[in-house]
Amino acid sequence: AEKIILDVDTGSDDAVAIMTAILSPDIQVEAICSVAGNKDIDKTTENTLRVVQHLGADVPVYRGCSQPLVKFLREDRQPKKVHGLELVVDGKAVQMHADTLDIPEAKIHEQETPAPVFYLNYLHQAEEPITLVAVGPLTNLAVALMLDPMVVEKVKRIVVMGGGYKVTNATSTAEFNIWYDPEAAQRVLDSGAEVVFVPLDATHRACVSKSDCARFREIGTKASVFAAELIEQRILMHNAFQPLDIPDAAAVHDALAVCYVINESVLKDVRYVHCAIGFRGLGEGQTVVDPRHVTAEKNCWFAFDGDREKFVAMLNEILALGE
């Protein structure tokens, strides 16, 4: 099994990603680091602990950064992000990401060590390079890399759910994880590690439908039923604010990034390109991918498409594991 460290801002699709990673026999989750993003650090940490507890998994959770590296997120600067919008269905408020996940309160606790310090401790003693899977803002990784750039030698690759070429969500030009901490994303790109972007161009095509969720419910495991509940809420939000190519479907961004580690063919049209991050102004948080044949030195892999059938088949198989 491939060892990974997951970095999450749990969130609804983060929860599906955590369950997929923990249950997959092809992945060994060494640790999960929380970061502020979808919600504040207290909520993303509590939600992460709840998911680990839900599966009865023995995976340490490390609490990470509570703010982006540089930018100040004042209310007036929040993007018209889908996550923040509310929908009321049958009198019940629906969000892309609930403040707290609808599973029992965590009885387990996070580790003492802050996430960026954990990265340094783990990577310094690691025998061989490890895959990092980041499905929230990249603040923790950027801080670790700023404390000791040499740790990149123990990083096999960084799989980042983030960015968008023709598809955005936080603003007209940006995807949320990158928008939330653009400077951190640029630092990860500059780190020298191999970076693979799983952007919205891929996650919006490899989406999960309402009938897929019905199948998850039939499977009847704790993971598959909880995943169905989370994704059905996401479908309501997508239908209202971000309709996809097929009706009654949702992107489950973070789980696609995890599935890429298990089977790379779940992403399509993956190209090696030059990408730079927009910092301020209209392009704040934009992954500016250079489409020209001749560009500045190329620095990352970027998936321009995803395989919906393969993704759903993997979720059916993996979420059926466990009780």
Ligand code: RIB
């Ligand atoms: O833009 C999608 C990303 O933002 C996902 O990681 C989702 O969890 C949110 O954090």
Ligand code: CA
């Ligand atoms: Ca996330």
